[in-house]
Amino acid sequence: MKSKYMMATTAIHMLGDISRDEPDLCVVHSETDTDYVGMWVFGLGFCDVKFPKVATRELTADEATKYNGTGIAIHSLRTGEKSYDCGSINIEAAK
Numbered sequence: 001m002k003s004k005y006m007m008a009t010t011a012i013h014m015l016g017d018i019s020r021d022e023p024d025l026c027v028v029h030s031e032t033d034t035d036y037v038g039m040w041v042f043g044l045g046f047c048d049v050k051f052p053k054v055a056t057r058e059l060t061a062d063e064a065t066k067y068n069g070t071g072i073a074i075h076s077l078r079t080g081e082k083s084y085d086c087g088s089i090n091i092e093a094a095k
Contacts, residue, residue: 003029005091006036007063010055013046025059025067025089026051041067041089064091 007023018040028038028051035050059067068091 001028001030003027003038005041005059005064005067005089006038006051006056007059008036008051008056010052011040012050012052014048015046018043018046018049023057025063026056028056059091067091 005025005027008026009020009023011018011020011026020040025041026036026038026049027041028036030037031053032050035052036056037048037050039045039047039049067089070089
């Protein structure tokens with residue numbers, strides 16, 4: 001499966017439930033019969049998160065426009081300074 005951006009609410013990590021109250025952007029890289037597997041785009045960076053297919057959907061055109069080009073960077077929790085620039089979200093390349 002090619003990685004793609006999706007919207008999800010329910011998210012289960014090996015450490016527990018890391019779900020969101022409102023649909024939020026995730027990127028998925030694989031799938032099982034019942035789940036997509038990936039990570040939240042914004043947050044603490046938990047990997048191999050399971051997003052149940054029943055609570056995950058494709059982006060709408062408005063959401064794709066909203067997120068396309070958004071810059072992503074990793075900041076230090078200790079100093080608040082940017083430590084790594086990850087580039088920007090490219091919705092078209094992920095389709």
